[in-house]
Amino acid sequence: MSPRVVLATRNAHKVVEVRRILSESGLDIDLVGLDAFPDAPDVAETGLTFEENALLKARTIAAATGLAAIADDSGLTVDVLGGMPGIFSARWAGQHGDDAANLRLVLAQIADIADVDRGAAFVCAAAVARPGADEHVVRGELRGRLTREPRGTNGFGYDPIFVPDAETRTTAEMEPHEKDAISHRGVAFRALAQHLGASLP
């Protein structure tokens, strides 16, 4: 039986994406989201970096479930916004998880900014923690630039307004496997899969 690993998120989109990336890495695990653990604590993301928050979530959920836990803290960093929304990406418009409001707000904030100054990056910190074992955290980044209007329906979060370098499509217009091949989350979780594969039973 494949070892069970918890992904410390209640975001169903994220579970699908991470499961796809890890499975294509050849990692044989049974990955479940927090929906399978209704009593798991909500983790306040009090860290000041993606890495701190990813470790905080993995560590807390590993302790609460007794299982190996992996966690992702990721976001959009906009150059002209001083690296924000950054760790606040999921709650940028004030309420957690309102993707449409979050991306509309970023576009409104930088409406006057010229195309040449609309550089941005997707960043992902991926962490693994196991009760009584070492923790690991790795980072993936994808550089690109912001559009002026949302385009595409794949993916989630800020995908509809982000065009990777050397691309003309937003990540929401790319096929999932194309996005995974270059994405911040793809890079981070493929690196994490090495740590995970080496240490599971």
Add this chain to the structure above:
Amino acid sequence: MSPRVVLATRNAHKVVEVRRILSESGLDIDLVGLDAFPDAPDVAETGLTFEENALLKARTIAAATGLAAIADDSGLTVDVLGGMPGIFSARWAGQHGDDAANLRLVLAQIADIADVDRGAAFVCAAAVARPGADEHVVRGELRGRLTREPRGTNGFGYDPIFVPDAETRTTAEMEPHEKDAISHRGVAFRALAQHLGASLP
């Protein structure tokens, strides 16, 4: 007759505050806001710094009116938000000038951030431009920290959530002359008054 100087803003609060600061500097000018020039162009704030935007506004309005023009670009820089709202302070919640929405959004974005990490500063760049003459820009800053709830009714913008270092009151709870003595705008416009006084007829 006192020389007429235009303050390049349609924000009535800002006209009152700058007029008060300059008048206490002993500068004998007739300061008017853009309400006196209904045909003056709206200046898109396309700069990436407070200084660029202040110069842009002063320069454009001096050219449009033929008068000496002064301008202020100011905002709140929050440490944990990478220096934002910064130059986007007036439109942080998406619509220009909605002070209440802007400060509510900042509080919501950093709701999980501990008191010790809630450092911030008010920053003001003040610029002067005259048709066919040199331009000047100066900067004032006031360091402090953010509250968790708005307090006080004086001032405008983010005053209700900002407590200066060595103070317990927000700048919205301070008397106008107390605030002017230490504020970013007070520091910047007192410095600008030197340039202005030396060069007006």
